[in-house]
Amino acid sequence: MQVTRTSPVVQLDGRAFRRSLNKTGRYVRKPMDDAESLALMEEHGVGYSSTGLVARMRANGNLWQEGVKLAKAYGYCWGVERAVQMAYEARKQYPNSKLHVTNEIIHNPAVNQRLKEMEVNIIEDVGKGKDFSGIKGEDVVILPAFGASWQEMKMLSDKGVQIVDTTCPWVAKVWSAVDNQARKQHTSIIHGKYSHEETIATASFATTYLIVRDIPETQYVVDYILNGGDREEFLAKFSNAMSEGFDPDRDLLRIGLANQTTMLRDETLTIGKMLEKTMMQKYGPAELKDHYMVLDTICDATQERQDAVTELVQKQSDPAERVDFMLVVGGFNSSNTSHLQEIPEMAGVPSFWVNSAACVDVEHNKITHKLAHGELVETQPWLRDGPITVGVTSGASTPDRAVEEVLDKLFRIKDPSFSGIAQLSMEAALTPPSRPEH
Template sequence: MPSGLQARPSRQAQPRPVAATTAESAEQLLERASSTSVREEKQRFDGRAFRRALVKGGNYVRNPIQDAESLALMEAHGVGYSTTGLVAQMREQGNVWRHKDVTVKLAQAYGYCWGVERAVQMAYEAKKAYPGRMLHVTNEIIHNPAVNQRMKEMDINIIEDKGQGKDFGVVKEGDVVILPAFGASVQEMKLLSERKVQIVDTTCPWVSKVWNAVDNQARKNHTSVIHGKYSHEETIATASFATTYLIVRDLAEAQYVCDYILKGGDRAEFLEKFKNAISQGFDPDLDLERVGLANQTTMLRDETLALGKMLEKTMMQKYGPGDLSQHYMVMDTICDATQERQDAVYQMTADELAAEDKLDMMIVVGGFNSSNTSHLQEIPELKGLPSYWVNSAACIDVDSNKITHKLAHGELVETEKWLPHGPLTIGITSGASTPDRSLEDVLDRVFRIKDPAFAGVAPKQVALPKAPAH
C-alpha cells in the first residue's frame, strides 16, 4: 500500500461514492469501477453495494447449514470443540484438572470463538456440498497450523502470499473459493466474481461490522483511522473497503498523528513513516480534518479505546466541542470474543489473588501468526509471570524438557528445563483460532514430562453432539 504524493482537493469538495441501485449486478459494478482511474474508483466504488450484488448473484453462500456429518468429521479431525477429551472434562470440573503434583487451570474464556468455528464448519460443509469441484481458500482459513493442515489434507488449496503476492491463476471458472474468517479484500472479491466461481464467504460478522463502519466513514468523507497491523489480512481487507485510510499500530503512532493534527509537522516525514499504512494519494494536511475510528478486531480493547479517546480529544481541541461530530466518528467494533479471552487472562493473573490461587506459569496456545494470541501472551509477560506461547504440542520436547516458544512481540526462543520439579500450578489459555484438541495435545506433553508413567486422559464414552460455545 505505498503512498503517492498527489495533492487532493479539500475533503468538503470531494463527491461521495456513487451508490449502486439495488438492481445493479456485480458485473455492472465491476464494469463501472474498472472504467475509471484508480483515483476515481476510490471515490466512486461502493463496496457495500458490491457485496449486496454478490449475495444476489446466485453463486454466493455466507451461512453454515449445520450439516451433522461435517460436524462429526470436525470432531474426528480435532478441529472443533472437544466433547469427549480432556478439555471437555475440565469444563465439567470447574476448568481445573489435577494430575499428581500438577494443577492446571483453564481460562474461563479460551479457544475457538463463534466466528472461527463458523468458518471451519463452512469449509467442511463446502467440501461435502461440492463434490468433484476444485476448492480454494484465499488465505489460511484461520490462524492455526493444525486446522490449515487439515484443509490441505482435504485437497483444499490455500492461496498464500509468499512475498510476491497471491497467485489466483489456478482459480478457474466453476471452482469453489472460500473466503477465510478474516475476510478478503474487495479487489479479490471482484476478481473472483469475474472468474464466475462459487464463493463460500466465511468472513466473521464482527469483521463485516468493521467494514460497515469504514463504509459509513467514507460516505461522510471521513478518513478511517484503523487500529491494526497494516500487513494483517483482516486489516488489508478492511482498508480495501475504505476510501481514505491511515493504519496505526499502537498508541505511540496514534500520538504522532494527534500531534500532527494539532501542530502540523514534516509532511514528507509523515508520508515516509506511514508509507505502507496509508491510502494512495494520502495527504496528512487535508485528510486528517475529518477522521473516524475503526479497528482490527483482534487488537487489545483497552488500547483501541484509549486510541479513540486520544483522537476525540485532539479533534475537540482542534475544532471545538461544538463541531466535534463533524470531525470525528466512532462505532464500537471491538470483538466480544477477543475481549473475553483477554479479560479471562487478566483474571487468572490478577495481583490481588490469594497465594493459593496464584499461578506459577502460563501456557498460551495459538498460531504464531495470530494477532489475538499475541495479546494473550502479552498480558502475563508484562506482569513478569513466566509464560510460554506455543503454536502446537510439537514445540514441546518431552525427553529433554525443552520448549520452543514465542514472546509477545515476535521473538522465537528455546527454553530448557522449563518445567521445574515439584508442585506446579499452570494456567492455560488459547487464541480464538485454536481448537480444543491443540490444548489437549499440549497438556498431554506437560503431564508426560512431569510423570514419565503418564498414559494419557481417556476420552469420555458418550455420543458426539455439538458442544455449546464457550
Template sequence: MTSTYDDPAARYTYRSPLVDRLRKAGELEVGRLRLLMPPSFGFCWGVDRALAMVQDARRRFGDRPMWLLNSIIHNPRVNDDMRRMGIGFLKGPLAEPGALDRLGPEDVVVVPAFSAAVEEMKLLAERGVEIVDTTCPWVIKPHKRALKYIREGFTTVVHGTVGHDETRATCSLVRHHGGHYVVVHNLAEAEVLAGFLRGRLDARALAAGLHPQATDPDFDPARHLARIGVINQTTMLASESRAIADLFRRALTERDGEERLDEVFRDFDTICSATQENQDAAHAVAGRGPDLFIVVGGYDSSNTRNLARVGDGHGVPAFHIEGPEALESDRIRHRDRDSGRILETADWLPPGPVAVAFTAGASTPDAILGQVVARVVELAGETLAA
C-alpha cells in the same frame, strides 16, 4: 451458502473432549496436578465458524476443485488439513502458482472470515466460480461503518496492520467507494497522527511516522483529515483501539473545540472483543497464582506473544510453546519473550503438588491444546480419568 454455526459460545471444529471438559469446569484435579483453564481462549467464533463452513462445503461440493482465497488462520496443522481435504490456496505463501488465473465455473472458492478485497471479489464473480463466503458477521460491521463515514464525508482511520487480510479488505472497500483512509498500527503511530491533527507535526513528519502504505494513494493530509471516523481491525486489542479513539477525540477537541467535535469526529461501536476476551481471561487465570503458565500458539503469532506476557505481570513463570512436542520430562522448549530466541529450560515441572494454567492463541486449535494438557499430565506421572 448460509451458516448454522451461530452460537459464539460453542466450539464447532478441532474439538478436544479434554479441553471441552476443562472449559466447562475451569479447573481439574489430576493427582498432584491442578489444571486451570481461563474462560476464553483459542479460536474466536468467526474463525471456528469459517472452518466449519469449509468442512460443510467440502462435503457438499464433492469432487469439484476447491480453493481458499487466503489462509483462514496461520496454523500449519490447519493448513495441512485443508490440503489433505483437497483444498488448495490461491494467494499467500502456500499458493499454487497460476491457479488464480485458471479459475472457472467448476471451481469453488472460500472467502475467509476476515473477508476479501473488492478487486478479488470482482475477479471471482467474473470467473463465475462458486463462492463460499465465510466472512465473519463481526467483520462486516466495521465495513458498514466505513461506508457510512464515506457517505458523511469522513476519512476512515483504521486501527490495524497494513497488509493484514482484514485491513487490506477494508482499505480496498474504502478506496472502491471513493473514500480515504489512514491505518495506524499502534498507540505510537496514533500519537503521530494526533500530533498532525494538533498542528504540531507537518505532512512530512506524519508520513515518516506511519507505514509507507498506511494511506490511500490520493490521500492529502491537509484536506482529508478535516473529519475522521475510527474503526478497528477486529483482531486488535479492544483496549488499545479505545485508547487510540480517545487520543483522536482529545486532539480534535484541542483543534476544533468541544462544540465542533460531533462535526469532525466519529467513534465506533463495532468493536469485536474476541482478542481482548482471551487476554482478559489469561489475566484472570494467571491471577489465580498457578505455579506454571503454559501458552500454546505459533511463535510468530502476535496475539499468542501478548498472552505469554500476561504471566510476567503476575510473577508466574510463563512458557510460550507451539505444541506437545515441546515438552520433555527434563526440559521445555519455548520462545523467550525478550530475545525472541527458542530456548530450552530444564526442570520446568516441579515435584509435588503443582497448579498449571493454560491458554492458547487465536490460531491454536483446541485439539493441540488438548494434546499439550495430556502431555503435561503424562510427564507429571499422572493419569487422566476416562
C-alpha cells in the same frame, strides 16, 4: 465548520457491493450446521472437544485436579469455528469441484493442513502477490475468516466461481463502520497491522485510510493534527499504511476509528480516546461530531479472551489463586494469540507461547516458545520439581485438541508413568455453540 476535500475520491458503496454478490446465486455466507461435517471436524480434532481433557475441564469449572486452570474464555471463537465448519461443509457439498481458499482459513497450521489433505488449495501470498490464474469458473472459492478485499471478491465474482464467504460477522461489522465513515467523507484511522489479512480487507472498504499499529504511532498522528509537521516525513513513516494519494494536511480533518478485531481491546479504547480528545481540542465540543466518528467494533470474543487471561494473572497475591506460569497455545502468526501472551508478560507472570505440542521436548524437559514481540527462545529445564499451578489459554484460532496435546506432554514431564486421560463419556457435540446475530 464545513470541510471540503480538494481532490476527487473514488467512492465504493461497500454494502451495495456485498448485496450484489448475494444476487448472483453463486454466493454463500452462512453455515448449514451439517451434522456429518461437524462430526468430521471432531474426528480431525479441528473443532470443540466434546470428550477429551478440555471437555473434562469445562465440565469441572475449568479446572483439572489442583494444578491446571483453564481461562474462562479461551480457544476457538464462534467466528473461527464457523469458518472451519463452512469449509468442511463446502468440501462435502461440492465433492467433485476444485476448492480454493484465498489465504489460510485461520491462523492454525493443523487446521490448514487438514484442509490441504481434503484437497483444498490454499492460495498464499509468498511475497509476489497471490496467483489466481489457476481458478476456473466451475471452481469453488472460500474466503477466509479474516475476509478478503473487495477487489479480490469482484475478481472472483467476475470469474463466475461459487463463493463461500466465511468472513467473521464481527469483521464485516468493521467493514460497515468504515463504509459509514467513507459516506460522510471521514478518513478511517484503523488500529491494526497493515500487513494483516483482516486489515488489508478492511482498508479496501475505506475510501481514505491510515493504519496505526499502536499508541506511539497514534501519538505521532495526533501531534501532526494539532501542530502540523513535516509532511514528507509523515508520508515516509506511513508509506505502507495509508490509502493511495493520502495527504495528511487534507485527510486528517475528519476522521473515524476502526480496528483489526484481534488487537488489544484496551489499546483500541485508548487510541479512540486520544483521537476524540485531539479533535475536540482542535475543533471544540460543538463541532466534534462533524470531525470524529466512532462505532463499537471491538470483537466480544477477543475482549472475553483477553479479560479471562487478565483475571488469571491478576490474582498473584493470593496463594490459593496464583499461577506459577501461563501456557498460551496458538499459531505463531496469530495476532490475537500474541496479545494473549502480552498480557501475562506485562503483568510480570512467566508465560510460554507455543504453537503446537511439537514445541515441548518431554525427554529433556525443554520448551521452545515465542515472546509476544516475536523472539523465539528455548527454556530448559522448563518444569521445576514439586507441585505447580498452570494457567492455560489458547488463541481464537486454536482447536481444543492442540491444547490437549500440549498438556499431555506437560503431564508426561511431571510424571513419566502418565499414560493419558480417559475420555469423557458423552455424545459428540454435533450442534455448534450459539452465535450472535449480526
